[in-house]
Amino acid sequence: MNRLLMRTALATVLLMPFVAAADELNIALAAYGAGDYATALRELLPLAEQGNAGAQRGLGDMYLYGHGVEKDEAEALNWYLRAAEQGNAQAQMRLGYLYGKAPTPLEAALDLAWGVRQDYAESLKWYLRAAEQGSADAQVILGVKYEFGIGVPQDYAEAVNWYRLAADQGDAQAQFNLGDMYEFGKSVPQDDAEAVRLYRLAAEQGNTIAQYSLGRMYTEGKGVPQDYVAAHTWLNIAAANGQENAARRRNDLSALMTTGDISDAQRRAGICMESGYQDCD
Structure with missing residues (x-):
């Protein structure tokens, strides 16, 4: 003892x-x-x-x-x-x-030391x-570098690898980027349903481009049944969060909807935002 x-x-x-x-x-x-x-x-x-x-x-x-x-x-x-x-x-x-x-233009011009x-x-x-070491931010940055060939040879497979590691940690930007790879078939089988799933995960964390993309997918019926009310809901949310293209696309969509459907979509958007993007259906 x-x-x-x-x-x-x-x-x-x-x-x-x-x-x-x-x-x-x-x-x-x-x-x-x-x-x-x-x-x-x-x-x-x-x-x-x-x-x-x-x-x-x-x-x-x-x-x-x-x-x-x-x-x-x-x-x-x-x-x-x-x-x-x-x-x-x-x-x-x-x-x-x-x-x-x-370097800034001045630094480049003067070769500042x-x-x-x-x-x-x-x-x-x-x-x-x-x-x-597991830094999701670094994994996303590496994914972007390989996806667009920034300082490295362009390599979609390597980009997918890094995006997936970060997405599995719950990183919203990685979830959106990986969804984009599935939507456009970049080194993975083209899969709209998987893209929608990943966009939804990112959208529920407040990622505005994912919210816009969900609205776009519902508008076009890609990976989900076409649903103008759901589309309007997500576009309205994205627009409220400052996504530049969302308001224009929402307004174009409104011309195809009834007044009742628009009111329903607006109501759902309000509930969704108040719930922190958890009650959006």
Whole structure:
């Protein structure tokens, strides 16, 4: 029993620095989120210098966006690299972004040295590392890169692979993108019903282009029986959420509907939105 107590006490002592560091990091990140950049910087810097990956990523964000410090992409890169090498997926995502973004016209014209030079290979490397850790955001970005050949050879099969991994985690953008691959048969059998299923999953999370696409599928009877009331419902929702083409398509559809059907669709749209897109039938 005494040995057990001694081991427990020793474990507690050994964990205390990590618990304290986690508390300090939470304080720093809370200050950063509240816009108190002076406190965030004061708390993050010593933690980052001690090797805390979360603090290093946070400090990188401050330099990337110029929050409480002078904007400095090179310094941001420095802190992101330290965090990313420790396996911090958010830092790896930031590196993928920094290496992949195009320089501004001024940076390109003057070949400015203090920015981060575009390097598609480095960008891909860091997105891959984040994606392999399960980052759905990184998986979606890789899917987009392979679907459209951005910095990599165009490869629909690889795009589908990454979209599916993210969609299985519930990522709405991935669900929509994967639905699009099924609707147009990009490296998967063309399957409107599967496209509708995926669009619905994304639409229920508030993805506006998926909401618009559902309205389009119901209008055309693709993957579902043609249903103008359901179509109007989803187009109305997408329009209310700012989707540019939805209002025009809804108005065109209204010309084919009775006044009663339009009223029913409007009622259903209101219920759907009030329920957080869960009661939409």
